[in-house]
Amino acid sequence: MAKQKQAEVKTPAPATKDRLVDAALELFSQKGYSATSVDEIAESIGIKGPNLYKYFKGKEALLDMLSDMSDEQYLMQMGMVKASPIKISNAVELKAYAIGQFQFTVSNEKVSKMRKMCTIEQYRSENFKKQTTYHQIDVLEHTFTAIFKDLIAEGKVKDVDPETLAFEFFSPVSLLVQWCDREPDRKDEIFKRVERHIDFFIDTYFIEK
Numbered sequence: 001m002a003k004q005k006q007a008e009v010k011t012p013a014p015a016t017k018d019r020l021v022d023a024a025l026e027l028f029s030q031k032g033y034s035a036t037s038v039d040e041i042a043e044s045i046g047i048k049g050p051n052l053y054k055y056f057k058g059k060e061a062l063l064d065m066l067s068d069m070s071d072e073q074y075l076m077q078m079g080m081v082k083a084s085p086i087k088i089s090n091a092v093e094l095k096a097y098a099i100g101q102f103q104f105t106v107s108n109e110k111v112s113k114m115r116k117m118c119t120i121e122q123y124r125s126e127n128f129k130k131q132t133t134y135h136q137i138d139v140l141e142h143t144f145t146a147i148f149k150d151l152i153a154e155g156k157v158k159d160v161d162p163e164t165l166a167f168e169f170f171s172p173v174s175l176l177v178q179w180c181d182r183e184p185d186r187k188d189e190i191f192k193r194v195e196r197h198i199d200f201f202i203d204t205y206f207i208e209k
Contacts, residue, residue, distance in 0.1 A: 016055060017056075019045045020041060020042070020055055020056065023041050023045050024036070024041045024063070024066065025066055025113050025117075027040055028066070028113070032121050032124070033120075033121050034121060036059070037049075038058065038059050041059070066114060067114070067131070069110060070114040073108065073111060086143065089154075090156065091156075091206045092209070094151075095195075095198050098170075098194075099194065099195070099198070101173075102173055102176070103191075106184075106187065115177075116181060119178075119181075140166070140170045141163065141166055141167065141170075143166075145165075145166040147166075148162035148166055149162045156209075157206055158206075158207060160205070165205065169201055176193055176197075
């Protein structure tokens with residue numbers, strides 16, 4: 001008796017809308033938002049430019065969707081939402097948290113590409129300038145200032161200005177993220193520098209580790 005052939009299960013191809021989102025992000029991160037046309041986005045997935053309007057009102061609608069997706073992932077990871085508030089109790093937890101943020105920031109493809117796009121566009125657009133400052137300064141300042149305020153109040157960190165302490169902690173890491181964007185093949189070397197910076201900071205400012 002011949003064996004009955006089992007029907008081949010195929011993974012469904014990504015929907016056209018999802019493919020357009022991915023294509024837009026790729027092009028925006030390479031050329032910038034303003035230098036990318038609707039036709040380029042559509043043609044990169046094999047459809048005509050006007051067909052894009054079946055799925056999105058235009059290029060700006062694509063950007064809005066990408067921004068919302070990126071913001072949700074980023075703020076969740078940073079512990080900036082009520083569902084997952086961040087609480088750091090000691091030096092070990094601070095190091096683990098900071099390293100986790102670095103690894104997420106350089107490894108998450110969507111977040112990385114959005115950051116590259118903002119780096120290109122921040123000098124061309126007021127909106128992108130504000131968005132870049134929000135992600136690269138405001139969120140980090142808010143998060144780490146709150147962390148150091150608590151640690152100072154608990155007597156675990158030296159009693160210095162928590163906002164200045166926050167900047168001293170995250171600024172070198174932010175520079176190393178940018179280096180990783182430029183030279184991703186040196187990621188392991190850069191990661192070691194991140195660890196050395198965090199260890200030095202802990203040795204310098206923590207009273208109780």
